[in-house]
Amino acid sequence: MYLNTKFVSHTHSKLMSAMIRIIASLLIFFIIGCAGGYKYYTPPPPVPDDRNDIPRPQFKPQLNDKRDAIDQQFAQQGEQMLDLSRQLRNLTGNPKEAYNVDPFGEVANSSWFTNRHAVKRMTIPEMVKGPCMGDGPDMSNKWTIVRAKADGVTPGFTIVDGRGESYVIKFDPLGFAGLNSGCEVISSKILYAMGFNVPENYISYFDPEILQLGDKVKIVDEKGRKRYMNEDDLVSILKRVGYSENGLIRSTASKYVPGKVIGPFKYEDLREDDPNDIIPHHHRRELRGFRVVAAWMNDIDAKAANSMDTWINEDGKNFVKHFLIDFGTFFGSGGRGPQPKHRGYENEADPHAAGIRILTLGLYVPEWEKVPDQVEYPSIGRYHSAYYHPMKWKVIFPNPAFDNTTDLDGYWGAKLVMSFTDEEIEAMVATGEYPNPEAANYLTKTIIERRDITGKYWFDRVTPIDRFTITEDEHHLQVLTFDDVGIETKIYYPESADYRYSIKRNGVPIGEKVYLGGQTAIPLPDLKIYEPVRNVHGYRSDQWEITIDLRRTGMNNWSEPVKVYLNESDDSGGYNLVGVRR
Amino acid sequence: MNGPALTEMRSKKKVSVFKYLNLMFVCCLVITLLHGLTPIYGVAQTQTSSQNDSLSSRKSVLPERHTWEKIADIPGRILFFPLKYAFKGIGISIGYVDHTKIVPKINDFLESDDGRREGKPTYNVRTGFGGIYKENGVLISDLDRNNLTFTATVGPHAVQLYQAEFEELQIWQRYKSDFFLRYWNLVDEQYYGLGNGTLKSAETEFALEQTTFKANVGTDLQYGITAVGVFGFEYTNIANSAELTDHETVDLIDAQAPGVHDLVMMYNLGFKLSHDSKDMPGNPTRGYEADFSAGFYNQYDDDRFSFFKYSVDAKTYINLFYKRILALRVAAEVTNPISGKEIPFYYMSSLGRTETIRGFERGRYRDRDMLVATAEYRWPVWRKWEENGIDAFLFVDSGQVMSSLYSTSRLDGFKTGYGFGFRLWSEEGLMGYIQAGWSEETFRFYVGVN
Numbered sequence A: 001m002y003l004n005t006k007f008v009s010h011t012h013s014k015l016m017s018a019m020i021r022i023i024a025s026l027l028i029f030f031i032i033g034c035a036g037g038y039k040y041y042t043p044p045p046p047v048p049d050d051r052n053d054i055p056r057p058q059f060k061p062q063l064n065d066k067r068d069a070i071d072q073q074f075a076q077q078g079e080q081m082l083d084l085s086r087q088l089r090n091l092t093g094n095p096k097e098a099y100n101v102d103p104f105g106e107v108a109n110s111s112w113f114t115n116r117h118a119v120k121r122m123t124i125p126e127m128v129k130g131p132c133m134g135d136g137p138d139m140s141n142k143w144t145i146v147r148a149k150a151d152g153v154t155p156g157f158t159i160v161d162g163r164g165e166s167y168v169i170k171f172d173p174l175g176f177a178g179l180n181s182g183c184e185v186i187s188s189k190i191l192y193a194m195g196f197n198v199p200e201n202y203i204s205y206f207d208p209e210i211l212q213l214g215d216k217v218k219i220v221d222e223k224g225r226k227r228y229m230n231e232d233d234l235v236s237i238l239k240r241v242g243y244s245e246n247g248l249i250r251s252t253a254s255k256y257v258p259g260k261v262i263g264p265f266k267y268e269d270l271r272e273d274d275p276n277d278i279i280p281h282h283h284r285r286e287l288r289g290f291r292v293v294a295a296w297m298n299d300i301d302a303k304a305a306n307s308m309d310t311w312i313n314e315d316g317k318n319f320v321k322h323f324l325i326d327f328g329t330f331f332g333s334g335g336r337g338p339q340p341k342h343r344g345y346e347n348e349a350d351p352h353a354a355g356i357r358i359l360t361l362g363l364y365v366p367e368w369e370k371v372p373d374q375v376e377y378p379s380i381g382r383y384h385s386a387y388y389h390p391m392k393w394k395v396i397f398p399n400p401a402f403d404n405t406t407d408l409d410g411y412w413g414a415k416l417v418m419s420f421t422d423e424e425i426e427a428m429v430a431t432g433e434y435p436n437p438e439a440a441n442y443l444t445k446t447i448i449e450r451r452d453i454t455g456k457y458w459f460d461r462v463t464p465i466d467r468f469t470i471t472e473d474e475h476h477l478q479v480l481t482f483d484d485v486g487i488e489t490k491i492y493y494p495e496s497a498d499y500r501y502s503i504k505r506n507g508v509p510i511g512e513k514v515y516l517g518g519q520t521a522i523p524l525p526d527l528k529i530y531e532p533v534r535n536v537h538g539y540r541s542d543q544w545e546i547t548i549d550l551r552r553t554g555m556n557n558w559s560e561p562v563k564v565y566l567n568e569s570d571d572s573g574g575y576n577l578v579g580v581r582r
Numbered sequence B: 001m002n003g004p005a006l007t008e009m010r011s012k013k014k015v016s017v018f019k020y021l022n023l024m025f026v027c028c029l030v031i032t033l034l035h036g037l038t039p040i041y042g043v044a045q046t047q048t049s050s051q052n053d054s055l056s057s058r059k060s061v062l063p064e065r066h067t068w069e070k071i072a073d074i075p076g077r078i079l080f081f082p083l084k085y086a087f088k089g090i091g092i093s094i095g096y097v098d099h100t101k102i103v104p105k106i107n108d109f110l111e112s113d114d115g116r117r118e119g120k121p122t123y124n125v126r127t128g129f130g131g132i133y134k135e136n137g138v139l140i141s142d143l144d145r146n147n148l149t150f151t152a153t154v155g156p157h158a159v160q161l162y163q164a165e166f167e168e169l170q171i172w173q174r175y176k177s178d179f180f181l182r183y184w185n186l187v188d189e190q191y192y193g194l195g196n197g198t199l200k201s202a203e204t205e206f207a208l209e210q211t212t213f214k215a216n217v218g219t220d221l222q223y224g225i226t227a228v229g230v231f232g233f234e235y236t237n238i239a240n241s242a243e244l245t246d247h248e249t250v251d252l253i254d255a256q257a258p259g260v261h262d263l264v265m266m267y268n269l270g271f272k273l274s275h276d277s278k279d280m281p282g283n284p285t286r287g288y289e290a291d292f293s294a295g296f297y298n299q300y301d302d303d304r305f306s307f308f309k310y311s312v313d314a315k316t317y318i319n320l321f322y323k324r325i326l327a328l329r330v331a332a333e334v335t336n337p338i339s340g341k342e343i344p345f346y347y348m349s350s351l352g353r354t355e356t357i358r359g360f361e362r363g364r365y366r367d368r369d370m371l372v373a374t375a376e377y378r379w380p381v382w383r384k385w386e387e388n389g390i391d392a393f394l395f396v397d398s399g400q401v402m403s404s405l406y407s408t409s410r411l412d413g414f415k416t417g418y419g420f421g422f423r424l425w426s427e428e429g430l431m432g433y434i435q436a437g438w439s440e441e442t443f444r445f446y447v448g449v450n
Helices: A002-034 A065-081 A084-091 A124-129 A179-194 A231-239 A285-297 A351-359 A407-418 A422-430 A437-461 B003-036 B040-049 B055-060 B067-072 B074-100 B102-110
Strands: A143-149 A156-160 A166-171 A201-206 A211-213 A218-220 A226-228 A249-255 A260-263 A307-314 A317-324 A465-472 A478-484 A497-505 A508-517 A521-523 A543-552 A562-568 A575-581 B117-124 B128-135 B147-154 B160-172 B175-191 B204-220 B225-239 B263-276 B287-299 B306-321 B324-337 B349-351 B365-367 B369-384 B388-402 B415-426 B430-439 B443-449
Touching: A065 B074, A084 B067, A124 A179, A124 A422, A143 A218, A143 A231, A166 A179, A179 A201, A179 A249, A179 A285, A179 A422, A211 A231, A285 A407, A285 A437, A351 B369, A351 B388, A407 A437, A422 A437, A465 A562, A465 A575, A478 A543, A478 A562, A508 A521, B067 B074, B074 B102, B102 B117, B117 B147, B225 B287, B349 B369, B349 B388, B365 B388, B388 B430
Parallel strands: A143 A211
Antiparallel strands: A143 A156, A156 A166, A166 A249, A201 A249, A218 A226, A260 A307, A307 A317, A465 A478, A478 A521, A497 A508, A497 A543, A543 A562, A562 A575, B117 B128, B128 B147, B147 B160, B160 B175, B175 B204, B204 B225, B225 B263, B263 B287, B287 B306, B306 B324, B324 B369, B349 B365, B369 B388, B388 B415, B415 B430, B430 B443
């Protein structure tokens, strides 16, 4: 008994000793890590242009929806949960940031995204026109049906019009005039103005007589049988769609995206046969930041199946262009009727939400259950701002790019969302041509309310000081100016902001913190009084760090600082903007 | 080797293990710090500096994971490996079924083009697997009425069910009729004796072979009440279970149960009144359901058995808040023999089924009369659209059998079962359930598919 006790005691003391050494090692490395001195800012490398000439990639058919859903909901989520490095990064507040950003957190124009309204203001007519290059399908000649979708509750056709252009014709659910077609068109305008690649969507009213059945059009009927379509099928489909008061059928005419279709893109990994595709999709800022846009517009079905890649020729180069398509489940539309109440709040098979409900014996009532059963406007569906939360919002099935959204991605997305004024939103909603003007007003009001909630949420999380420029004041001294995007977008009152800054040269503080009040211009030190530091090549290598933070009325603490990096130009003798770290 | 020396050697081994652990940990830390704290921009820059213009070489420019991340992820990957591929397999299978549209194709194969004839597989908890063949609109063109259904299922030990149903035959104005013919052979039934105090150790087994014919004529009255007149004929044979199964069981003894080893032919006449104001058959959130039935049963080929049977069954659904439903039920049965006659034991009331007290063996208590009450609290777990969903529920069932409902006043004789479960419902009805019930005697797990 004595021996055993001694052995246990001895083992314990050794164990303690080992643990102390481990903890000490951890502490030492932590201190070394934290007190590593001034870290020079290194701007990210330029992201290569992904619009280089490449051979035509193979067509990859759409992944089965249900297979994709199980993969995303269970396999991917489980893998993420047990991904130790991911958990460590999240735990330490160091999540993996997007790869394709410039030193100021912006993305370059690419095959995925073109900077538009948020960078260079578009006019309202430009926004209303959106991606549309024409006025929709030719109504003066017959439309030939070349493909049809008869199964499911939302039938549709592919037609070729008199000009030889192909359109996908999609209908509103019976009894919900404008539900799908309205949101298809409005969404395409908004997404285009933001910078995403979208198809040309038109609201089209047509007489069924304009339709003619093409040769050997195959359909898969509701019984799973593949066969040639006949006139009876056409009549059957047209019986299931709504007619407007003038006897015409209201539909969305979605023009085929340009280029050779090569299948959808995934929100993760790379397209192996596209040499231009070097950034994993789930690390692209456009796709990670798209989560914010999707939440705002309630795009609950953001998945691979609602995307399309085409091999396109632009400026003499053939490359893969990535499109977002099918916006029939945006806003309050659920495709075959209004969105069910839980959409946007829970994944379709949400083990987390179900677990909470089981464990709380139903005493926990999620907010979506408090939403009234009644849909006020059938043409809008369930789209409201009362319980909307930009970060708690969820897609039907988890989206790998959305799962990776960081604060900086969110901030980028919020800037896109906040770039639209009330008038611009109203003008774009008008393109939905809703039969009921009150419904259009409601949609406009809700989009605006959700926009403001989105902006407030992300601008509270990430200090919205942005658009830095170096100018000269009246004394020809250089000044760093910035915009407060929160004030510019009317999320905060102008008089609410109080800014301050401090300056470091090569890590050495220059003076004390300076309080600017509401001013957004920082006078930069005169470089003539500083002896330049030169690198081995003889160039000036000084780095200036301007740390700016702000406090708004009602805030007790100062915000997270924004650090702006400048260097000294050999040519002009002045400052150059190098980058921003948030 | 003596004790202290052995202990010392063990302790040395332990110390060396700790040293190795410590060393490994420090190495991991160094690797982590070297790789992990490097800003991503720095890493990217280092890698891009070595890039060339060849498009094919660019794939390796921006690796998704650094070395330390790959190392750190190994345990999680190993742990999740089987699950990941299980999910992948499930996904591929479901994707294949969906893509090839096997289910609608099978349905199409089993259903005629005009919708008049259809067949489908079925499963019954008591009688096993089988098939259903349905002929719709047999006498008139309305496919929702005049339906003739044949069902056949077979289970272990030659448990069998054959059934024909002819539903909704309009005979005159508002009067409709249903006809029902069934033969089943249940070889594994339990009998524990009569009364509320029988012991579980008194279990005996028997085989029930029964042919039933029933004809109902009914009409809808006012206030949502339906009245139905019933005529039935039943032929029952109780046989030795052990001959049909491999079980080493005690067989039912004639003296304990009236009706054993007799071939009994009974006919019955009766009526039933029903009221149903539920808002949705599959997932009621408010409303009432009530049934009252009365019947006279008499032996056809002898005069040993003759009795009256009355039953009442009332349910109500209360929406507590946000579709958290409290379902309450009270049911009673009374079986009164005609003077000098008997009641076959299988016509008596029994407790221990899912419809009575969950958590007991089926048919655990039998007697002439029965009283049972149930409280079930349901709450939503998963909803898809408004048409179907999964609810969880907690339940308490309590009841007892007795020789006479009117003479008993003992409340301590109530048997109680409690438990929880999940129910999958659609607008039309309950699609399936799994539930677990506990009682003072046992635990029972129930699975049902409709």
